[in-house]
Amino acid sequence: MEYNYALKIRQEWGDKPCDHPRLEKVYYAGAFLTNYACVQCGAEFTIYEKLEMDEARKNP
Numbered sequence: 001m002e003y004n005y006a007l008k009i010r011q012e013w014g015d016k017p018c019d020h021p022r023l024e025k026v027y028y029a030g031a032f033l034t035n036y037a038c039v040q041c042g043a044e045f046t047i048y049e050k051l052e053m054d055e056a057r058k059n060p
Ligand SMILES: [Zn+2]
Pocket: 018, 019, 020, 021, 038, 039, 040, 041, 042, 043
């Protein structure tokens, strides 16, 4: 998703809890950043945090 869009979601979501059901790659001005953002709350994660999250979900 677009970086600005992630920011907008984050502002609208506020401080509500989120279990981050889906992360999408963030891009800015057409270039991919290395970060991911939650489609629900807009929180940003590094690729390492995303990998850890994927692993944690595979092995509950
Ligand atoms: Zn989230």
